Amino acid sequence: MLQLSNVSKLFNPGTADEKIALIDINLNLNPGDFITVIGSNGAGKSTLMNIISGVMSPDTGEVKIEGNAIHQLPEYKRSRWIGRVFQDPMAGTAPRMTIEENLAMAYARGKQRGLGFGVTSSKRSFFHEQLQRLGIGLESRLRAKVGLLSGGERQALSLLMATFTRPQILLLDEHTAALDPARAELITQLTEDIVREMKLTTLMVTHNMEQAIRLGNRLIMMDKGRIILDVNEQRKKDLTIEQLLGEFEKISGNKLSDDRVVLG
Numbered sequence: 001m002l003q004l005s006n007v008s009k010l011f012n013p014g015t016a017d018e019k020i021a022l023i024d025i026n027l028n029l030n031p032g033d034f035i036t037v038i039g040s041n042g043a044g045k046s047t048l049m050n051i052i053s054g055v056m057s058p059d060t061g062e063v064k065i066e067g068n069a070i071h072q073l074p075e076y077k078r079s080r081w082i083g084r085v086f087q088d089p090m091a092g093t094a095p096r097m098t099i100e101e102n103l104a105m106a107y108a109r110g111k112q113r114g115l116g117f118g119v120t121s122s123k124r125s126f127f128h129e130q131l132q133r134l135g136i137g138l139e140s141r142l143r144a145k146v147g148l149l150s151g152g153e154r155q156a157l158s159l160l161m162a163t164f165t166r167p168q169i170l171l172l173d174e175h176t177a178a179l180d181p182a183r184a185e186l187i188t189q190l191t192e193d194i195v196r197e198m199k200l201t202t203l204m205v206t207h208n209m210e211q212a213i214r215l216g217n218r219l220i221m222m223d224k225g226r227i228i229l230d231v232n233e234q235r236k237k238d239l240t241i242e243q244l245l246g247e248f249e250k251i252s253g254n255k256l257s258d259d260r261v262v263l264g
């Protein structure tokens with residue numbers, strides 16, 4: 001479904017600020033895979049997400065979706081196939097627009113020009129139905145400005161907007177990290193339900209070790225621009241946080257240095 005071959009990225013090459021972000025990354029996601037991504041500070045997790053979504057291009061290597069190379073395409077063209085939810089609840093939605101206007105914008109994403117962002121009555125009933133699935137009452141607030149929503153509500157809306165056109169790939173970039181524990185758990189639950197129901201192929205960066213083990217069918221660990229551990233579903237089932245941190249130390253020779261790590 002998603003294939004990265006020999007992807008490398010270096011920032012500020014040849015200067016004193018040179019930073020290796022990704023080195024020769026090879027990663028293959030099968031349809032329906034839900035992969036959690038953990039790693040140390042500066043390991044390259046965000047760069048990986050940025051290269052897949054088109055925020056930046058790799059220096060070398062290829063990114064393919066269903067066999068088609070996409071790494072030369074701009075971000076807006078990839079948005080037809082890729083949904084993304086960011087850590088910052090403000091990032092995925094337009095605060096001055098209403099809930100239904102935001103949804104109409106997401107609905108038009110990647111579709112042919114001319115369809116417009118307008119909210120027709122048939123779209124409105126579709127949005128109502130979709131919002132109802134979230135189970136947090138947003139369906140009765142279709143005309144409320146998004147800027148008035150709480151962080152958790154906004155993140156739930158971002159998740160819906162990123163997924164309701166059924167993207168080939170869903171990228172979740174620490175999307176629960178800015179929320180309090182109760183809201184984070186709600187968004188995690190919604191994520192699991194949506195990914196399972198829609199059978200979405202998903203890559204999720206998290207600093208929460210317990211979440212990384214519990215969610216999905218595969219876990220990858222990154223350090224200094226490389227994937228240093230790839231854990232399959234079978235092994236992941238019995239994995240503990242202590243074992244995961246132990247593996248990191250054994251392979252990298254260092255303790256996991258992640259200033260935002262959440263153990264459980």
Ligand SMILES: Nc1ncnc2c1ncn2[C@@H]1O[C@H](COP(=O)(O)OP(=O)(O)OP(=O)(O)O)[C@@H](O)[C@H]1O
Pocket residue numbers: 011012019020021039040041042043044045046047048
């Ligand atoms: N735009 C940029 N310009 C220069 N260096 C960058 C840029 N973006 C990332 N880097 C560097 O590339 C490396 C990888 O960064 P990246 O943000 O991908 O790591 P990360 O795993 O997401 O880290 P964290 O968990 O701390 O957010 C780091 O050394 C970082 O400082």
